[in-house]
Amino acid sequence: MSNNIWFQSLDLKEQHPQSEVVFLMQFFSSSIARTTKLFLKLEDFFWKEYVPLKGARLPYSIEGNALQLRKLIISNSSFILLLSLECKRCVVVGNSYAIKNTSLGNTINKYDVVIRLNNAPIRGYEEDVGNKTTIRIFYPESASPDPGLNNEADTLMVMVPFKSRDLRWLKEILYDEKRVRKDFSNPPTLIWLVDSSKVRVLDPHFMHQTANKMLHIPFPPNKGRRYFHPTTGLLAVFVALNYCDVVHLAGFGYPPRKNLQQPIHYFGQHTMKAMMHSPHEIGREGQALTRLEEIGALMYLHPHL
Template sequence: MEEAGQIREEISVQTPFSCPNRVRRKCSLSGTAGLTGQEGQVARGSRDDSSPQEPCYPLRNMISKSRWKLLAMLALVLVVMVWYSISREDRYIELFYFPIPEKKEPCFQGEAERKASKLFGNYSRDQPIFLQLKDYFWVKTPSAYELPYGTKGSEDLLLRVLAITSYSIPESIQSLKCRRCVVVGNGHRLRNSSLGDAINKYDVVIRLNNAPVAGYEGDVGSKTTMRLFYPESAHFNPKVENNPDTLLVLVAFKAMDFHWIETILSDKKRVRKGFWKQPPLIWDVNPRQVRILNPFFMEIAADKLLSLPMQQPRKIKQKPTTGLLAITLALHLCDLVHIAGFGYPDAHNRKQTIHYYEQITLKSMAGSGHNVSQEALAIKRMLEIGAVKNLTFF
C-alpha cells in the first residue's frame, strides 16, 4: 500500500512541460487499457516513471502560432522588398530606357546640338565630319596632336589616302531637314530584342567594327548607313555585312592605320606588322565608299566626356571606344539620336558575354586602353540630359 501511494504521489507531480491532471489521466488510462489489478497498477507506474510525459498542448499551440506570425512577417518583408526593387527598376527604366513608340518620335532641327552643348561646351557643327584632301594639300591645316586626337606627323601618309578616298555625305542624308539617327552598339542586350524593324526605319544607322548583320536581322536590322572601324576590326568580307552604299569610316588610332588602308586600296605590298591583330590583307571595297573620320571627334570625346589628357605616355594611351566615338559623331551629324546595344556586364559577372554575336567576356577588355566604367558614366549623363535616348536597357 505504501508503494502504491508513493507511485500516485509521483504521478501527481507536474513538471513545467507536463499536461494538466485530467489530460494526463486520460493518457495514462488509454495507455493501460485492458490491464486489471496489480498488472494495471504496475503498468501505470512503469509508464509514468520511464516514459516522457505528454507535452502541454496549450504551450505547443502558442509556439505554433508564434511560428506562423514570424513566417507572415518574413513574407511581408519580402513583398515590401520586391515592391521597392520593382519601383526602383521602373524609375531606372524610365530614365535610361524608353519603349519603341508606334509612331515616329517628333524630330526638331538642332535639338541634339542644343542638348549636347551641355556636355561639349563650345560645341559647333563647323568641323567637317570627314577629312578632305583640300584641307591638307592646299591649306596644310596644322594639327596640335598626334593620332588618335590629331594628324600631326602623319600628314604625308594621310595625303596619299585622301587622294583615293572621298569625303562627301550622301545627298539622301544631306537634304534631310531633320536627321533621325540610331547608333547600334555590339552589346549582348541586343540578343532577342526584336528591334530589327525599328532600327531599319531611321534615316541614319551607324554600326561599329565587324559586328555582323547577316543572321541577326530580327534583332539588329539590316540597314547600315555608316560603319566605323579600324584595321584590326575590319570585317574580312565587307560586302556581306554592309549595303552597297554603306560608308566605311576609318578611325585611325596610329599612323600604320593610314598605311594599311593605302596598301589595300592601291593594291600595294601589304603591311603585316604594327597591329595588335592581323587585319585583312584582301579587302574588297570600293574606294569611293571609304571615309576618314576627323580626329576632332576623338579629341572631344576623350576631353569632354572622359577627361583624358591629349598628351599621354606611350605605354598608357587611354582612348574612347569606337562606340562612344560613334555617339559623339551622331550628336554632331544628327538632330535626333537614339542608341541600342550599349552597356557592359557588371565587373563581377565574368561569365556574361559582352557582344550579341560572340562568346567573349569582359576579360577581353583587359589591356585595351578603354575605361568602360568611365564611359558608362558618360553615356548616363547623355541620357539624363536627353541628348540621346536608349532603345535597350543600359
C-alpha cells in the same frame, strides 16, 4: 530640331539637377559645329586653318602623317565629299549583348541614319539588330574581309586612324600594294573587298573632342599613367550628337566587371574576362552616356545595364 536648339529651348534649371545642367552646357557649348568637316579632305594639307593639336599624334592629330594621307585623298576624290546629316533621326547600334533578344530589327531599319561598329555581323541577327547600315565605323583590325556580307552597297566605310600603320594598311589595300602586317599586334585582313568610293577617313579632331568633351581625359596624359582611348562606340555617339537631330542608342552597356563569364557581344564568344586589359575606360564611358541619357540628349531603345 537640332540638339543645340533643343538644349536652348529647355528650362534646365527646373528640370535637372545643377550638375547635369553644367554637364549639358559644357558638352553642347563646346561641341563641334555642323559645318565642321567629318572626313579628312585634300584641303587639310594646304589650308592654314588646320592646326594640329600641339604634341599630338594619331588618333588625335594627323601630325607626321600628311604624306600618306595626301596620297590617299588625291588618288580618291570620294574622300573630298562630306556626309550631310542635317535633320536626321539617327541610331547608333553598338555590339553589346544587351541587344540580344530585343526584336528591335524593324525599329532600327526605320531610322534615317544607322551607324554600326567594327565587324559586327548582321546576317543571322536581323531580328534584333536590323539590316540597314548607313555608316560603319571601324579600324583595320576590325575590318571584315568582305564588307558586302554585312553592309549595303552604299554603306560608307569610315576608318578611324588610331595609328600611322592604319593609314599604311588602307593605302596598301586601295593601291593593291604589298601588305605589311608585322607592326600589328592583331594583324588585319590582307583582302578587303570594298568599293573604294565608299571609303572615308574620319578626321582625328572628332576623336580628340570625344576624349576631351565626353570623357575629360587630360592631354597630354599624366606621366606614369596608362593612357586610354575612347571606344569606336563612344566616338560614334559623339559624331551622332553633333550631326543628328535625334540620337537613339541600341546595343550599348557592359555587364558588371565582376561577372567575368558574361558575354560582351550579341555575337561571338568574348566575355568580360577579355576586358580586363582593355585600352578603354568603359566605366567612365558608361557614366558619360548615363548623364547624357538622364538629361535627354539621347535615348536607349531597350533596357541596359
